[in-house]
Amino acid sequence: MPAPKKTVRRSLLVGAATLLSLATIAPAALAAPGAPKTPAPPARMSTLGGARLGLPGTQVNLAPGVPVLPEGLTARSWIVSDAQSGEVLAAHNAHWPLPPASTLKMLFADTLLPRFPKTMEHRVAARDLDGMGEGSSVVGIKTGHTYSVHDLWLGVFLRSGNDAVHVLSAMNGSVADTVRDMRQHADELQARDTRVISPDGYDEPGQVSSAYDLSLIARSGLQKKDFRDYCSTVSADFAGSEIRNTNRLLSGDTDVPVYQGIAGVKNGNTTHAGATFTGVAERGGRVLLVTVMNPQKPEHNEVYKETAKLFDWGFQAAGKVTPVGELVPPKTAARASAAPSGSATAPAPAGQTGSAPVAAAAGGSRGMGTALGVAGGLLVLLAGGVFLVNRRWPLPDLMRRRPRS
Numbered sequence: 001m002p003a004p005k006k007t008v009r010r011s012l013l014v015g016a017a018t019l020l021s022l023a024t025i026a027p028a029a030l031a032a033p034g035a036p037k038t039p040a041p042p043a044r045m046s047t048l049g050g051a052r053l054g055l056p057g058t059q060v061n062l063a064p065g066v067p068v069l070p071e072g073l074t075a076r077s078w079i080v081s082d083a084q085s086g087e088v089l090a091a092h093n094a095h096w097p098l099p100p101a102s103t104l105k106m107l108f109a110d111t112l113l114p115r116f117p118k119t120m121e122h123r124v125a126a127r128d129l130d131g132m133g134e135g136s137s138v139v140g141i142k143t144g145h146t147y148s149v150h151d152l153w154l155g156v157f158l159r160s161g162n163d164a165v166h167v168l169s170a171m172n173g174s175v176a177d178t179v180r181d182m183r184q185h186a187d188e189l190q191a192r193d194t195r196v197i198s199p200d201g202y203d204e205p206g207q208v209s210s211a212y213d214l215s216l217i218a219r220s221g222l223q224k225k226d227f228r229d230y231c232s233t234v235s236a237d238f239a240g241s242e243i244r245n246t247n248r249l250l251s252g253d254t255d256v257p258v259y260q261g262i263a264g265v266k267n268g269n270t271t272h273a274g275a276t277f278t279g280v281a282e283r284g285g286r287v288l289l290v291t292v293m294n295p296q297k298p299e300h301n302e303v304y305k306e307t308a309k310l311f312d313w314g315f316q317a318a319g320k321v322t323p324v325g326e327l328v329p330p331k332t333a334a335r336a337s338a339a340p341s342g343s344a345t346a347p348a349p350a351g352q353t354g355s356a357p358v359a360a361a362a363g364g365s366r367g368m369g370t371a372l373g374v375a376g377g378l379l380v381l382l383a384g385g386v387f388l389v390n391r392r393w394p395l396p397d398l399m400r401r402r403p404r405s
Contacts, residue, residue: 039076045095046192046212050325053094053212060090061322070309074296078306079211080314083219083280083287087323089314094325097193097208098293101268102137102160103276104201104209107194109156109230110221111185112172118150118226128170129163133202136162139238147239154238157230158245160268165200175199189330191216203272211291216327218265218278218289231264248304249279256301259308265289267303275303281311288314289327 040056047054060069069090077093088094123146132138139154139161141147147167155164169178175198182196193210194217201207209217221227234251235244245251247267249259261281268276274294281288290310295302328334 041093041096049328053325058092059324066321067316070313075292077211077293079291080310081289083289086327088325089321094212095210097210099273100209101270101273101276102201103214103266103268106217106221106266107182108199111182113226116149120149121146128167132162138163153230154236158243162200169199189216190328203270211293214278214291215289256304277303279307283315286318
């Protein structure tokens, strides 16, 4: 064949191969400039609680007899764990640091709840509300008015009131003091993915937590009687008006029924964080924690719908599925556990001692619809250095106890 024809054929082949290559990469490489990229978990995440919890994607040990995970899960991160044993039954990007929104208020409450008697009263000064972010959720606190600590905590848990958070922070010294205290408490809980910038969870650059950390925080908080009382309260009287819990699995909504066995914990929603939620529920003596962060499906109450699916799976899979990790104990409990047998153990931290079943908290609770007896049977056993929740943790059937609309 003459040389010119060979050159032409070679050029045609090279050109065809180039076009084929461009066609293959076009969907990704030729995308419109400035198109938003889908966020992805970090290449390296914490392995606290188990190596698999540091891996991206879904981690679960499916085997014969273990139900498959529910379809339609769109959250960037989620985790299902046993609140009593600390076993992680399944997880998805568990250690991905993401904006937590108002679920960070669980850490705020776990840090500050033991510091003020619920009957203590505080007259609100204008400076107490300084620094609240624009568009913050509020319970309606007014300057010059006096509120009990009990009512302020109702505002935090039921209405996710940033105004109540700021008032309690002022009582604690200042917002800066409270942020410092929360950071120290997060360190004690080994919540290493958590970075606190604002005590109310308002969107701030660098403020993050993870599904794993929020579950650690909730597990710690649930060992405080007052925490359990507040997070399980469906409705209450606040300054002469009824307020209802914005946790839709607890109070219900048009498209979300009350989840049977639910007993808290905390929800959140901001522009940057999307919807976040940590919940605790009991069935047949089994107590599970589920945390869901930022579902991508743009449906009303999607975070609760995905949480309910994961609760259903968890109750079916518990006792059948091999865990993929664990929720670690706080540092003090871990150190006590490592102490030689027979050595002295540290006393339980304030607010973490066991308690008998209790009724609704006194003071400002007029008209309160609460899960009576949430505290019943939940004991923190630090004796012997073991961080455990008593196996008997009978959380109530909240459907029976809900106040009628």
